[in-house]
Amino acid sequence: MSAAKMKAAVYKKPGLIQIEDRPLPYLQLPTDAIVRVTLATICSSDIHIKHGFVPKAVPDTILGHEFVGVVEQIGSQVKTVRPGDRVAVNVETFCGQCWFCRRGFVNNCSHPDGGWALGCRIDGGQAEYVRIPFADNGLTKIPHEVSDEAALFTGDLLSTGYWAADMAEIKSEDTVAVIGAGPTGLCSMMCAALYQPKRIIAIDTCQERLNLAKRQGLAQTVINPDRENVSQTILNLTKGRGADCVLEVAGKENTFQMAWSIARPNAVVCVVAMYEKDQILPLPQMYGKNLIFKTGGVDACRCAEILQLIQQGRLNTSCLITHRLPFDQIMKGYEIFENKLDGVIKIAVQVS
Ligand SMILES: [Zn+2]
Ligand SMILES: [Zn+2]
Numbered sequence: 001m002s003a004a005k006m007k008a009a010v011y012k013k014p015g016l017i018q019i020e021d022r023p024l025p026y027l028q029l030p031t032d033a034i035v036r037v038t039l040a041t042i043c044s045s046d047i048h049i050k051h052g053f054v055p056k057a058v059p060d061t062i063l064g065h066e067f068v069g070v071v072e073q074i075g076s077q078v079k080t081v082r083p084g085d086r087v088a089v090n091v092e093t094f095c096g097q098c099w100f101c102r103r104g105f106v107n108n109c110s111h112p113d114g115g116w117a118l119g120c121r122i123d124g125g126q127a128e129y130v131r132i133p134f135a136d137n138g139l140t141k142i143p144h145e146v147s148d149e150a151a152l153f154t155g156d157l158l159s160t161g162y163w164a165a166d167m168a169e170i171k172s173e174d175t176v177a178v179i180g181a182g183p184t185g186l187c188s189m190m191c192a193a194l195y196q197p198k199r200i201i202a203i204d205t206c207q208e209r210l211n212l213a214k215r216q217g218l219a220q221t222v223i224n225p226d227r228e229n230v231s232q233t234i235l236n237l238t239k240g241r242g243a244d245c246v247l248e249v250a251g252k253e254n255t256f257q258m259a260w261s262i263a264r265p266n267a268v269v270c271v272v273a274m275y276e277k278d279q280i281l282p283l284p285q286m287y288g289k290n291l292i293f294k295t296g297g298v299d300a301c302r303c304a305e306i307l308q309l310i311q312q313g314r315l316n317t318s319c320l321i322t323h324r325l326p327f328d329q330i331m332k333g334y335e336i337f338e339n340k341l342d343g344v345i346k347i348a349v350q351v352s
Pocket of ligand 1: 043044045046065066091156157
């Protein structure tokens with residue numbers, strides 16, 4: 001074997017990410033594939049890793065769990081993709097056979113490489129090449145008509161929004177409140193819209209992001225908690241009942257409390273957010289409200305459905321890409337994304 005090297009963005013220790021030369025990945029198991037990364041992006045979970053808030057993140061791991069590419073090599077047991085196929089990559093790797101996988105709960109796959117491992121515990125896709133374990137489960141062919149940019153968020157952001165909207169049990173007469181109008185919140189609104197609810201309300205303290213949600217038609221009503229009383233506005237809009245479904249995507253200091261406060265009795269409250277601190281569930285205060293809480297991390301196993309919706313024009317994330325950078329400027333991308341500079345929503349990083 002040649003000693004060929006590739007460039008990769010590596011998590012070194014809390015507070016430090018750097019570009020390094022790394023050896024090319026190789027097939028380790030017959031279920032693996034090697035993917036040449038074409039387009040990648042930086043996710044807020046990468047920033048959580050950098051800040052040391054992801055305990056399972058392993059130093060010296062190549063970051064990146066949201067990317068698309070071209071299959072370069074496949075192991076002998078890989079059946080669903082061939083070299084040359086353009087593929088969307090799933091944020092989670094999963095065996096497909098364990099108790100959890102058989103029930104679609106792939107986030108809790110009990111295999112050692114199962115769950116969110118890519119770009120966290122095993123080398124990810126902010127690099128020229130990446131090894132994908134369980135390639136039959138982790139890779140989905142991108143239809144010809146769908147561009148790399150259009151498919152970029154399939155495996156993570158859109159999977160999360162799709163999963164959240166599904167959990168929320170949205171019905172056609174419902175008012176859906178989405179707390180957080182960042183990338184995940186905007187994708188959650190797009191996916192909630194697939195259920196054609198009566199109204200989607202976007203809540204965020206960033207007016208720029210609310211304006212985007214409104215302009216793109218992702219929310220019919222926007223509320224900025226710094227400017228108006230969120231509960232009162234929602235009560236006014238819902239004949240005094242409250243929101244039928246609440247998606248809490250923000251994960252800020254007071255947003256969990258907001259989520260259950262704005263929900264009507266018997267509503268579904270979905271907590272998608274990743275908090276940095278414990279939250280309080282004040283049961284005496286909400287006694288009799290009979291809420292249904294659903295929480296967790298995405299079970300990302302519906303990429304084929306999502307790509308089909310993109311192909312049909314029913315999901316379109318083009319408004320999320322505010323910045324495009326070549327891979328050698330990825331550290332600049334991290335700075336922009338981490339500090340929310342320059343109106344950034346998402347950065348598309350051209351790798352090859
Ligand atoms: Zn992510
Ligand atoms: Zn499994």
